[in-house]
Amino acid sequence: MELRRGTRGPVLVLDDGRQLTLDSDEESIVACVSHAHMDHLSGMSSGVALMTEETRLIFSARGARYRNHMPLQLGGSVRLLGGDVTFSARSSGHMLGSAVFSVDLDGLRLTYTGDMNTYPSVLHDPAEVVSGTDVLVIESTYGSPVYRFAEREQVYASIVGWIRRVLEEGKVPAFEVYAAGKAQEVIALVNTSLEVPVVVSRAVGRVAEVYRRTYPWLDFVVEGTREAGEVVRGGGFVYVSNRRAPTAWRSEWAVATGWALTRTFPGYDAAFPLSSHADFHGLLEYVRSTEPKLVVTVYGHSATFARFLNRTGVKAISLDEKPLIRMI
Ligand SMILES: [Zn+2]
Structure with missing residues (x-):
C-alpha cells in the first residue's frame, strides 16, 4: 500500500x-x-x-x-x-x-x-x-x-468591541468572510454577544440555513427579503457577506481570517485573526x-x-x- x-x-x-x-x-x-x-x-x-x-x-x-x-x-x-x-x-x-x-x-x-x-x-x-x-x-x-493565535475569546472580544464602536458611530459593521464556516461563526458570535440583528448575503444565507438545522437559535435575515428590508430601514445591524460590494448604507469593512496574523489587508477598516x-x-x-x-x-x-x-x-x-x- x-x-x-x-x-x-x-x-x-x-x-x-x-x-x-x-x-x-x-x-x-x-x-x-x-x-x-x-x-x-x-x-x-x-x-x-x-x-x-x-x-x-x-x-x-x-x-x-x-x-x-x-x-x-x-x-x-x-x-x-x-x-x-x-x-x-x-x-x-x-x-x-x-x-x-x-x-x-x-x-x-x-x-x-x-x-x-x-x-x-x-x-x-x-x-x-x-x-x-x-x-x-x-x-x-x-x-x-x-503562526500562534491569541485565545479565541480574546479575538471574539476584539470583534465585538469593534462592532459596538462602529454601531455607535452610526455605521454598519460589515464582514467579508468565507461563505461557509467563518460567516456562520460571525453570525453566532453576534447572536450570543450582542442584541443587534444580522443581515447576510444570499450565499451566506444558503449555508446558514443548513447550519440552522443543527443550531436552531442562529438568527439572521437574508439580503433581498422583506424582513431584511425592515431591518435595514431600522438601522443598527451587522452585515455578513462572502464578498465586498458597495452597500446602500454607510459601512466599515472587516475581514476575519487566520492570515490577518501575518498579512495586512489594505482598504479594510479592520482585520481579525480568527481562524478555523x-x-x-x-x-x-x-x-x-x-x-x-x-x-x-x-x-x-x-x-x-x-x-x-x-x-x-x-x-x-x-x-x-x-x-x-x-x-x-
Ligand atoms: Zn477548509
Whole structure:
C-alpha cells in the first residue's frame, strides 16, 4: 500500500492498484470527503463518496450535488470493500460536519485530519484525537512557528468591541468572510454577544440555513427579503457577506481570517485573526496526543512542520516534498 500526493488531496493506493481518496478528486472506489469547502470538493468520480450529511447539504447549498454519496455521521464507522476496510469519522472542529477520517486496513490505522481546528469555538468542539493511529496524515496550513493565535475569546472580544464602536458611530459593521464556516461563526458570535440583528448575503444565507438545522437559535435575515428590508430601514445591524460590494448604507469593512496574523489587508477598516484551523502549537499538541508511529504532513507549511517534528524526535514526512510513501 502506498500513500500518494494526488490532485487536491492524498490518495491511498492499494496493492491491487485500486485507489481510496482523501479529499483528492481523482477516480477512486471510495472517496473520503472531509468537509464542504470548495478546495476539498472531491469524490464526484468515485464509486462511493463518504461524508457527513451536513457536508453533503452544505455542498448542495453551494451548487455541488453528489449522486454517489454514502452518509457517515461523526462518531460512526462503516465497513466497505467486502468488509476489508473500515472507515470512521470524528469531528475535526473546522466547520459544521467536518470530519477526521480513519481508515483501518491490513492491521494499519491511518488517520487523515482534513482541515481541523484544535480549539473550541462558539459553534464547535475541538478536533477529536483518534487513538491507536499508526499513520497520522495531518494538515499543516499553519505549520510554521510564526503562526500562534491569541485565545479565541480574546479575538471574539476584539470583534465585538469593534462592532459596538462602529454601531455607535452610526455605521454598519460589515464582514467579508468565507461563505461557509467563518460567516456562520460571525453570525453566532453576534447572536450570543450582542442584541443587534444580522443581515447576510444570499450565499451566506444558503449555508446558514443548513447550519440552522443543527443550531436552531442562529438568527439572521437574508439580503433581498422583506424582513431584511425592515431591518435595514431600522438601522443598527451587522452585515455578513462572502464578498465586498458597495452597500446602500454607510459601512466599515472587516475581514476575519487566520492570515490577518501575518498579512495586512489594505482598504479594510479592520482585520481579525480568527481562524478555523489549528495554529502551529495546536498542530503540535494534536500530534503529541495522537502518538502515531509516522506523521505525514500535507497542505500549507508541510515541509517546515515535518522538519520541526523530525528535530523533536517524531518521524515525519511532508507529502508535498515526497509525493509517494510506501506504507506497508
Ligand atoms: Zn477548509
